[in-house]
Amino acid sequence: MPRQLPADCLNEIFEHLEKDKATLHSCLLVNRLWCEVTVRILWRNIWIINPVDYVDYSRRLKVGTSILNTLIACLPNKSKTHLLEKGILNSTHISKTPLFNYASFCKVLSIHMIGQMIIDVFKNQKYLAKEIMKMFMETVSLKKLSYYTSSKTINLSFLRYPGAKGCLTNLSKLSCNSNVKSAFFYKLSQICCNIQSLTIEFNGTISSDLKNLISSQNNLKHLSLSRTRTHSTADWADIIPSLAKHSNSLIRLKVHWRKYNYWNKTEQLSFITTFTNLQELILSFHHKDCFAGLNSKLLDITFPQLQILKFLYEYPEDYVLSKFLENNGKNLKEFYINCSNTISAIAEFCPNLKFLSTLFRFDKIESLKTVLNNCQQLESIDTQYYYGLLSEKELLGTLAKYSPKNFHKLKVRYYSYSQLVPEDLEEFFINWENRVSQRSISLVFRGCMNSFGAKEENMGIIKKYRELGIIKKFELK
Structure with missing residues (x-):
């Protein structure tokens, strides 16, 4: 009789398949032990959805319905009865008993995606949203929270529900808009002090308590800031002092910036050079002028720990980039730039590269040889x-x-x-x-x-x- 691998070994193997939903679904069907191990990984982040499924409404509806039906089955009986009385659920919904408490396995929560699913399937039922969020707050210890507001997002005041503190105390990743209601950031700053990864999309205004949330974190390591909307006039000046507080702990920084004629303020980007312990720097600038307030700083700044440097769209002037690589290229392991003018500087100043993404002009074959x-x-x-x-x-x-x-x-x-x-x-x-x-x-x-x-x-x-x-x-x- 063949021996069964122990659960801890299976878990170690299946961890590598976290994003491969199809394979994990196949593992569910092998036997009970495989099912018990796999289901925890599958439900850790149920928001990893194929982009095709999300864009195609019929496929999105099918996925959303399946997830919601499972979450509804996991609701406590009191919640099911309440929703039955409101006419939101029927007897079939409340009679289902799940094999596992799937909701308890969730470590990632996407507020806007829950809202979108409920709108797609139940046409904006705020009572259902409230009961689902109560269940999450009472049964889950979250690691990642994503909260983006839009005209279609159901308003979920979940931070006041019982159990919210226990649910969010160990939160390590947060993604959000800058214009979420200030009360949300205020309450979260009282609960969460150990967020290590923060992603902020600047959309319209900046809530006054966002800077307090940033300041209250003890060990912020990864920061992603994005200003891409054409209507966004958000001024970063107020939060820069809060960001600078983390100059010693921050090791990864990504800045996505679009420049518009009516609102520039690229001088605000000079705050980037305060994070001298960065190991990874990603600059996603759509216009050359975005470097106007940064070029002079890049000539002299040194990042002793920098290993990954990415210019996803535009890049600094050639002389600025050459000087920057002279000061910082020795420790670089990965370099991305959509340009062919800097090959000689890469060859001269980046001897320890393991990965290179760049262009090679037809007349630069000798430069390629030099790099190699x-x-x-x-x-x-x-x-x-x-x-x-x-x-x-x-x-x-x-x-x-x-x-x-x-x-x-x-x-x-x-x-x-x-x-x-x-x-x-x-x-x-x-x-x-x-x-x-x-x-x-x-x-x-x-x-x-x-x-x-x-x-x-x-x-x-x-x-x-x-x-x-x-x-x-x-x-x-």
């Missing part, structure tokens, strides 16, 4: 292909000949038709096979399905070298 020769820890490159950039043949040929021994992954995003011919592709794999490191390559090609994938000869070569073990992974999207 100087960055001997490099393992992966993410780049693009379109007119004016390095051809696929030159890119692959250079990697096969010059890439360091640990290099093993290439991702290319296509904005032009693939020009790779079978002879060039096979030459690359032959050269890769003859490398000293003998490490298999992973290739991810996105946006070229109709040009690369349609060539039977190319796909035949891919199949051949996968079977030989030269290709570890191949994705074509």
Whole structure:
């Protein structure tokens, strides 16, 4: 008789599948023990929904109905009776007895998604929302709370429900609008003092007690600030002193900023340079002018612990970025920039890179060689292909000949038709096979399905070298 793995071993394995809902659902059906272990992971965060399901109303309705029916089944009898008397539930709803108390497994709560589900399924039943939130407050110890308000969000004054303090005391992640009612931030600041990850979307105004909530945290490590709405005129000046209080503890900062002609104030962004212990810095600026109030600061600032640097859209002036990399590039492990002008600075000042996302112009092949020769820890490159950039043949040929021994992954995003011919592709794999490191390559090609994938000869070569073990992974999207 085969032996059963103990629950703690199964839990360790299934933890790696947390975002793979389909596989976890299959694990539920194996036996009772697998079901008991898996269901806790599945229900830890029930808000991880396929984006396709969320956009498609009929599919969203199906998912929302399933989640709500399960939560309703978990309601205490008193709540079910109350909702039956209000005409919201019927006898079928209240007669269901769940196999588990699924709600108690939840560690993540999304207020706006609960509100949207109730609107979709029950057409705005505030009584149902109230009873569900009471159940959460009384039975759950939350780790993450997401609270975004909109015209469709049901008003849920859940912080005054019994058990709210016990439910939220151990909260470690909070995502919210800046214009949530001030009373919410005030009450939360009295309950939660150990939020480590805070995401704020600045929308219209800033509640007066938001800065008090920020100041009251003891060990804030991750901060994400976003000002993207066209109608947002929120002024960050009032909360900058509260943010600066966490200059020693903060290790990850993301700032998403759109500039508008009628309201600029990019000088407010200079607060970024107060967080000198950052390990990860992500700047998502949609306009070059967003760096106007920051360029002079970046010339001299030093982040001794910085390992990950991302410019998701625009980036500083070339001379500013070059100086910044001179001061901070030595410890960088990952660097993202949508630019080809800084290759020489990367090669010179970032010797310990493991991951690089950038562009390579058709006339910069020597710069690519220099990067590969100087960055001997490099393992992966993410780049693009379109007119004016390095051809696929030159890119692959250079990697096969010059890439360091640990290099093993290439991702290319296509904005032009693939020009790779079978002879060039096979030459690359032959050269890769003859490398000293003998490490298999992973290739991810996105946006070229109709040009690369349609060539039977190319796909035949891919199949051949996968079977030989030269290709570890191949994705074509």
